[in-house]
Amino acid sequence: MADETAAAPPPDREQIALAMWDKRMRAALRPLITKKIITEHRRDPLGHHSDALNRVLNYIRRRAPWGKCVVVCTKPFKQWRVARLPGARGQVPVFIDERTYNSEAKAMHAAFLVRIEELMRD
Numbered sequence: 001m002a003d004e005t006a007a008a009p010p011p012d013r014e015q016i017a018l019a020m021w022d023k024r025m026r027a028a029l030r031p032l033i034t035k036k037i038i039t040e041h042r043r044d045p046l047g048h049h050s051d052a053l054n055r056v057l058n059y060i061r062r063r064a065p066w067g068k069c070v071v072v073c074t075k076p077f078k079q080w081r082v083a084r085l086p087g088a089r090g091q092v093p094v095f096i097d098e099r100t101y102n103s104e105a106k107a108m109h110a111a112f113l114v115r116i117e118e119l120m121r122d
Contacts, residue, residue, distance in 0.1 A: 026119060029056055033116055045108040060115040069096070069111040071104060080107035082114060 032052040040053050049057065068085045070093055080101045083093035096114060101107040 025059055029059055030120060032056055033120065041112050042109045045105050045112065060119060069114050071107040071111055074100065078102070080104050082107055082111045
């Protein structure tokens, strides 16, 4: 009988290192999530931001193991919704709920709140 452990593929060290980095980043960013930066983002999702908000935005824009949230215009210049990219090329985004927004900025803030909620989870 052959040794079963020898047949197992070696662990992917890149994935292990990425998971460790992600865990440390999430722990470092959680204290930065305050009512102040949430209010700052709501006021101006695309403007110049504080260092704390920039750090959070950089993380959630680059590293999203849960899938990227995007804003989808459903009626040109009138209505937007928040959706999640499926992670496979050629598939359409999936709306996260039935809510609609009358401005792109409001939809961007809603997507930000979804990502913040996910960042706060373990």
